[in-house]
Amino acid sequence: MMPTESTFLLAGLLFLAASLGYFFARFGDDEEDEVEVDKPSSAGTLNADYIKGLNFLLNEQPDQALEVFLRMVEVDDETLETHFALGSLFRRRGEVERAIRVHQNIIARPNLSTMHKEHALISLAEDYLGAGLFDRAEKLFKELLESPEYRLRALQKLVRIYEVTHDWQQAIDAYKELAKVDPDLKEVGQIAHYYCELAEHAAQDRDFSKVRELLKKASSHKHGTVRAQLALGDLAKETDDHKQAVKIFLDVMDDEPRLISEIIPRLAESCRALDDQELLSESLNKLRKKDPLASKSIALAAIHDPQIQNSTALHCLWDYIAEDPILVNLVDPETLEESDSEVRLMASERMRKGLATFISSTHRYRCSECGYVTSQLLWQCPSCRSWETVVPVGHLSLTSPIS
Ligand SMILES: [Zn+2]
Structure with missing residues (x-):
């Protein structure tokens, strides 16, 4: 991301605010004299550093500004907060390397309170995450699991890291821990999906008993069971239990009509294996009766899968073409309406081939x-x-x- 003037100004203002704090503390009126006593004696030097850093920032020289701020020896709570603000500003601008330097610098300071140390650790962990350095981020988030303040955030991020790195077993473990501490966690079936991911790996290794065991675990969760059901159907198909596969595929389409066009090719494959086109036609007609939009999904499935030659599926395709204001111009519907069904089927089959390429x-x-x-x-x-x-x-x- 390119630096913009407004973000530099914002950073500048932060430092200006901090600098002004010192001016008022040192040169304020009599009522504030008491405050001055508590300020470090080097406040004048500190202030000069801030002004120097601020000038660099305003001149869009963030590296020089960074050097000045990182070299500042005296860091009290107030300037530490400014360092944190600078770090998070860099990260938000996508300048992760600079953010990392700021946060590493804070962590390296001696006599850091636990509160500031943990704040710096979580910030650095987020920097690493933003930079795609998942190993380093994971290590720091794990360290923060002991922190009462950051445990929840660390677990949320760990779950995300394991999802991105496809480390599904760790994702399951972290998610279970997260569920214990996050009262607002919305269960949308993640755990079931993690088990399904593991099951897919087992299926690739053709370890079918493991697949069954994992899918059983996935199905025991409230959400995300459509995927587990579909995987069970695939397992039945894969192990030549096509009758069972057909039954499962029909159930899944009942539960999740949005997936009809995805499932039809699988259903058709099992019906071909059973050499039973009647079963496929019967199933497709049931779907159409239940949901008028199913015809469209069947037509789309037929276009995408040239192996589907079932007459009911091709009828759906014909209806789709006849009802589409653009496609209908490519055929001669009136003549074809008068032709017999075989001629119409041949026409829709030609259209299917044509559409599949377009x-x-x-x-x-x-x-x-x-x-x-x-x-x-x-x-x-x-x-x-x-x-x-x-x-x-x-x-x-x-x-x-x-x-
Ligand atoms: Zn999306």
């Missing part, structure tokens, strides 16, 4: 919280870190926007 696969899923788009289903949004907010988009997204 639509954007990079914009298949979108986060309902922040608008982040991606080509695959993600359970945690990498941008805003919300859980279960990335869902399939309900419409076609073209590769090149029409302008």
